[in-house]
Amino acid sequence: MSVIExxxxxxxxxxxxxxDDVSLDVxxxxxxxxxxxxxxxxxxxLSLISGQRRPDVGTVxxxxxxxxxxxxxxxxxxxxxxxxxxATLKVREVVDFVAGHFPRPVPTGELLDQFxxxxxxxxxxxxxxGGQKRRLAVALSLVGNPRVVLLDEPTTGLDVGARQALxxxxxxxxxxxxxxxxxxxxxxxxxxxxxxxxxxxxxxVRADDSLDAILRRVALRRVVLTVKDDLSAWPGVxxxxxxxxxxxxxxxxxxLFTPDADALVRDLVRADVDxxxxxxxxxxxxxxxxxxxxxxxxLEGATR
Amino acid sequence: MTTxxxxxxxxxxxSGTTGTTVSPVRLAWLHLRYQFLETVxxxxxxxxxxxxxxxxxxxxxxxxxxxxxxxxxxxxxxxxLGLFAVCSASLFTYxxxxxxxxxxxxxxxxxxxxxxPGPRLxxxxxxxxxxxxxxxxxxxxxxxxxTAAAVTTVQxxxxxxxxxxxxxxxxxxxxxxxxxxxxxxxxPVVQVILFPLAFAGGLFLPPxxxxxxxxxxxxxxxxxxxxxxxxxxxxxxxANPWAWPVLLGWTVLFAALAVWAYRRDEGRRFR
Numbered sequence: 162m163s164v165i166e167x168x169x170x171x172x173x174x175x176x177x178x179x180x181d182d183v184s185l186d187v188x189x190x191x192x193x194x195x196x197x198x199x200x201x202x203x204x205x206x207l208s209l210i211s212g213q214r215r216p217d218v219g220t221v222x223x224x225x226x227x228x229x230x231x232x233x234x235x236x237x238x239x240x241x242x243x244x245x246x247x248a249t250l251k252v253r254e255v256v257d258f259v260a261g262h263f264p265r266p267v268p269t270g271e272l273l274d275q276f277x278x279x280x281x282x283x284x285x286x287x288x289x290x291g292g293q294k295r296r297l298a299v300a301l302s303l304v305g306n307p308r309v310v311l312l313d314e315p316t317t318g319l320d321v322g323a324r325q326a327l328x329x330x331x332x333x334x335x336x337x338x339x340x341x342x343x344x345x346x347x348x349x350x351x352x353x354x355x356x357x358x359x360x361x362x363x364x365x366v367r368a369d370d371s372l373d374a375i376l377r378r379v380a381l382r383r384v385v386l387t388v389k390d391d392l393s394a395w396p397g398v399x400x401x402x403x404x405x406x407x408x409x410x411x412x413x414x415x416x417l418f419t420p421d422a423d424a425l426v427r428d429l430v431r432a433d434v435d436x437x438x439x440x441x442x443x444x445x446x447x448x449x450x451x452x453x454x455x456x457x458x459x460l461e462g463a464t465r
Numbered sequence: 466m467t468t469x470x471x472x473x474x475x476x477x478x479x480s481g482t483t484g485t486t487v488s489p490v491r492l493a494w495l496h497l498r499y500q501f502l503e504t505v506x507x508x509x510x511x512x513x514x515x516x517x518x519x520x521x522x523x524x525x526x527x528x529x530x531x532x533x534x535x536x537x538x539x540x541x542x543x544x545x546l547g548l549f550a551v552c553s554a555s556l557f558t559y560x561x562x563x564x565x566x567x568x569x570x571x572x573x574x575x576x577x578x579x580x581x582p583g584p585r586l587x588x589x590x591x592x593x594x595x596x597x598x599x600x601x602x603x604x605x606x607x608x609x610x611x612t613a614a615a616v617t618t619v620q621x622x623x624x625x626x627x628x629x630x631x632x633x634x635x636x637x638x639x640x641x642x643x644x645x646x647x648x649x650x651x652x653p654v655v656q657v658i659l660f661p662l663a664f665a666g667g668l669f670l671p672p673x674x675x676x677x678x679x680x681x682x683x684x685x686x687x688x689x690x691x692x693x694x695x696x697x698x699x700x701x702x703x704a705n706p707w708a709w710p711v712l713l714g715w716t717v718l719f720a721a722l723a724v725w726a727y728r729r730d731e732g733r734r735f736r
Binding site: 208211212213231232233234235237239240241242245246247249250254258259261262263264285301305 | 485486487491492495499502503506507569570571572573574576577578579580581
């Protein structure tokens with residue numbers, strides 16, 4: 162059964178189209194990373210799934226029901242933004258308060274223990290450090306024993322240790338059968354956690370595939386050279402981009418994307434292709450990702 | 466937004482694992498406790514609320530011996546100020562407080578929890594009533610010590626009950642404003658609503674001083690209806706038979722406004 166079903170959803174804010182005909186299906190037990198730059202529409206999508214907003218067009222189902230109906234949200238956990246915790250309430254009080262909304266909550270003591278917050282239980286949330294607030298925020302998403310959690314940038318701004326600890330907590334939840342949809346603009350985070358990756362940009366789903374397939378897609382080398390021939394059909398070349406104007410001699414500066422730069426260059430030399438100014442660069446994940454979401458180069462245009 | 470409704474599919478019966486939500490009564494009690502806790506942790510809000518009506522009493526009523534010395538008139542003055550204090554607290558706490566809350570990032574989180582708007586609205590009303598009562602205590606003490614205002618215990622209890630009932634439409638109106646507008650817009654709107662209503666309702670000047678046309682107009686306001694019923698409870702002076710229908714009518718109207726505004730609200734607006 163699908164835990165989350167988003168079908169042909171469009172959502173506008175005034176003139177801005179935040180989501181444009183987005184469809185997404187998340188099954189029970191999946192761990193899906195939603196990846197995209199700031200303003201891509203990730204948070205809008207989460208707010209539709211959690212019933213805070215309604216789509217202009219299309220349908221959103223959560224556990225088979227309308228997320229705007231409270232009973233559909235019993236199995237849902239989300240993180241508050243850390244800056245939004247009620248500053249005058251104590252940690253234990255916030256957890257108890259949120260737990261009170263659920264029929265079968267995790268005992269507060271157990272949850273605080275699991276997130277290393279036991280010693281902070283009597284502190285007002287306003288007195289917590291950034292890392293502690295993050296931990297509390299993620300803890301709050303799990304307090305109701307949810308079957309699905311939405312994590313919006315769960316570790317943004319955390320140091321390495323704190324991030325690892327939170328990742329472990331998310332993995333534990335997932336290992337116990339939980340479904341996770343997490344957003345991040347850090348590839349690293351998605352890479353560490355997700356099994357499936359959805360790339361979203363300008364309100365459009367650019368890619369939806371397994372983590373491995375996405376990595377293969379973005380983990381390409383770039384071979385830049387100036388050559389007369391059109392190399393887009395060359396074996397091993399995934400995609401070509403023209404990066405300069407055609408010169409007087411008819412040669413063009415081209416950028417070839419390939420999984421194996423060494424093999425490609427050997428082939429070109431062996432075939433006596435007349436190229437010059439060879440340059441080889443590794444497309445880093447970040448770079449490749451940036452390219453993936455750039456509006457000018459839709460992935461669909463890639464030759465595979 | 467005039468757009469297609471979100472879900473076009475027929476409702477699906479909840480699957481076996483979905484279960485039922487926590488009962489609304491328990492949720493309302495939960496929200497009441499935590500709203501109260503949040504409010505008392507900021508002492509100045511409580512103190513300001515408790516001190517204002519009694520200060521107004523000390524400055525504007527106690528020095529006028531012709532008012533303070535007459536049991537009937539003094540009691541009416543206390544009733545007017547008490548009701549004004551409660552109206553003002555309700556409109557400001559809810560109009561401004563709700564608008565401010567909505568701008569906080571914790572609000573969308575709360576709205577994602579499995580609870581409808583009911584428990585939060587009920588808790589807000591209850592919390593408002595609790596703090597209104599706290600604010601009335603010093604007012605009653607000042608009136609008892611320094612004016613000729615006199616009531617029996619039964620009248621006092623009836624008066625407190627009445628003032629709480631009369632505050633309900635203002636709490637709902639405040640919530641309607643708070644869920645419709647941003648905090649910046651809510652402040653002037655609340656002021657524009659409060660002062661004319663308080664004046665027209667005879668909370669500052671007794672309605673016997675009004676010209677005929679204004680007295681007639683005044684009867685239709687929720688403030689006047691609340692004031693007359695309150696004066697009736699405190700002094701036995703017969704209220705206009707229309708006072709209850711007028712008060713209840715406004716209550717229903719403002720309740721509809723509050724629910725409509727909550728449903729329509731989707732947290733902060735983005736442009």
